[in-house]
Amino acid sequence: MIQQLNADLERRVYLRTAQVDALNRELETFNYSVSHDLRAPLRRINGFVTALERACGDELSLKAKELMTEIQTSTQHMTSLIQALLKLASLGRSELQCEQTDLSSLAHIISTELQQDDPGRHVEFIIPEGILASGDAAMLRIVMENLMGNAWKFTRLVDFARIEFGVAYPAGKPVEYFVRDNGAGFDMRYASRLFGAFQRLHLDDEFPGTGIVLASVQRIIHRHGGRIRAESSVGKGATFYFDLDGVQKVPASYKVSSAA
Numbered sequence: 001m002i003q004q005l006n007a008d009l010e011r012r013v014y015l016r017t018a019q020v021d022a023l024n025r026e027l028e029t030f031n032y033s034v035s036h037d038l039r040a041p042l043r044r045i046n047g048f049v050t051a052l053e054r055a056c057g058d059e060l061s062l063k064a065k066e067l068m069t070e071i072q073t074s075t076q077h078m079t080s081l082i083q084a085l086l087k088l089a090s091l092g093r094s095e096l097q098c099e100q101t102d103l104s105s106l107a108h109i110i111s112t113e114l115q116q117d118d119p120g121r122h123v124e125f126i127i128p129e130g131i132l133a134s135g136d137a138a139m140l141r142i143v144m145e146n147l148m149g150n151a152w153k154f155t156r157l158v159d160f161a162r163i164e165f166g167v168a169y170p171a172g173k174p175v176e177y178f179v180r181d182n183g184a185g186f187d188m189r190y191a192s193r194l195f196g197a198f199q200r201l202h203l204d205d206e207f208p209g210t211g212i213v214l215a216s217v218q219r220i221i222h223r224h225g226g227r228i229r230a231e232s233s234v235g236k237g238a239t240f241y242f243d244l245d246g247v248q249k250v251p252a253s254y255k256v257s258s259a260a
Contacts, residue, residue: 045075049075101134102131103165104128104129110149121161122161123163124162126162128166131177133177134244135244143217144179147217151183155183163179164181165180178241179240180239183238195214195215217240225244227242
């Protein structure tokens with residue numbers, strides 16, 4: 001009797017998993033198709049505006065020129081959103097290639113790249129050596145780039161900006177990695193919106209962005225069987241914690257990758 005119940009339960013779990021996988025594939029295909037179909041009319045709109053400007057530039061009023069600039073800016077913004085959506089969709093299609101990855105090395109590489117891209121800023125980075133994690137090295141690089149890039153952006157208005165990467169060992173829970181900053185922070189009442197696509201807690205003219213960064217991070221973490229959470233308060237920075245509980249037990253034979 002128990003064996004029969006177990007077999008029935010396994011069959012139901014298998015069928016449910018197959019249904020969820022099929023639905024996810026359909027959603028990803030739909031997402032990808034819609035995003036591609038949207039880019040063509042945006043290119044045409046931008047082309048028409050450019051052609052109009054060339055043909056009638058001298059005859060256009062100042063207000064008309066301002067409106068044309070607004071149209072071009074809006075199409076460029078929409079194109080950026082579509083590209084972000086395509087990137088988010090692609091995260092669900094690739095297979096995980098798990099290996100032990102040196103996150104400390106990744107953090108150093110990313111911090112150097114951030115400084116090179118914006119040499120006018122001076123940010124203190126705190127990065128301990130020897131922090132390793134088991135997971136897909138390419139995807140973990142995306143996680144680190146997005147979280148550290150987010151911290152870089154939201155410390156832009158801080159005189160003495162600081163970004164820290166580290167690891168915590170909460171009792172009875174999986175190992176947690178974190179990225180902490182002393183930037184703008186946010187109100188924890190709205191924390192549930194953080195990881196939704198295109199959900200933003202700050203004005204675009206203050207901190208520009210597509211609102212897809214944390215949604216991408218969460219998708220990668222979930223694919224690894226882990227969780228991500230945030231702690232923050234307005235004006236006092238933010239800390240993003242994540243674990244990779246689904247892939248922590250990696251054979252000793254796995255190689256260590258710096259994912260450079």
